[in-house]
Amino acid sequence: MILKGCIFYVILRLFVPFMMEESAAGMSKKNTKLLIVDDEPDICTAIQSYFGRRGFAVSTTGSGFEALSMIKASSPDIVLLDIALTDLSGVEVLKRLREHDQKTKVIIITGHMYPEGEIKKIVEIGVSGFENKPLVLNDVERLVCRAIGRKPTLKTSRRIKKAERRGDRSRKSIVHKLSNLLGIIRNKCENFTSNFEDGIYKDKSSDELVGMSVEVMKDIEETVDRAAKVVEQIKRCK
16 A cells, blocks of 8 residues: 555656646647738638647738737737738838837738848838748748747748749739739648648548548639639730
């Protein structure tokens, strides 16, 4: 009886602190609040799905004004902020935020190709990272985790480096649209692949997986058609 009591005591001393640390780490991860500010719903959905599976509490909005209200109300730990919003530019959102809040981490995500000088000005306002579209979610996760001091659960990035392209405002706007569409296509594929590799679909039958794959392909087909129209616009700009 005494021996059993001693063994139980040793187990408590050795493993309970470890379990408490693991539990605290898990709670910290789950409590990390991420706000996505982008007026492309498909991009918001892809990022929300990716980070939601990793324990983040994710909120989204396509409005710059609403983003400021949400930050004030819920105090997210980090914000993914697009620059080209329809109501209030991301740069203006950042400026207004920094007037009273230096703590909230912000990472810029954009499909526009800004010159180095312009990027530097935006960074100086107060951002933790700057990522061009089409987004690679692994790379975005790396930036987010670096900003909040967490180790990412990363796989090897398969980013294809993009050549910097310059042109007039009209062409930049068209390239921005194309970047967004390519990002949507990539993120749909990336989310489906990650879900499969992470075992999210382990209980699905072969027929169910085929059906899900068909739905993803239909979404991609529709987005490719939209991208093809943008390519035609680019051709006309030459």
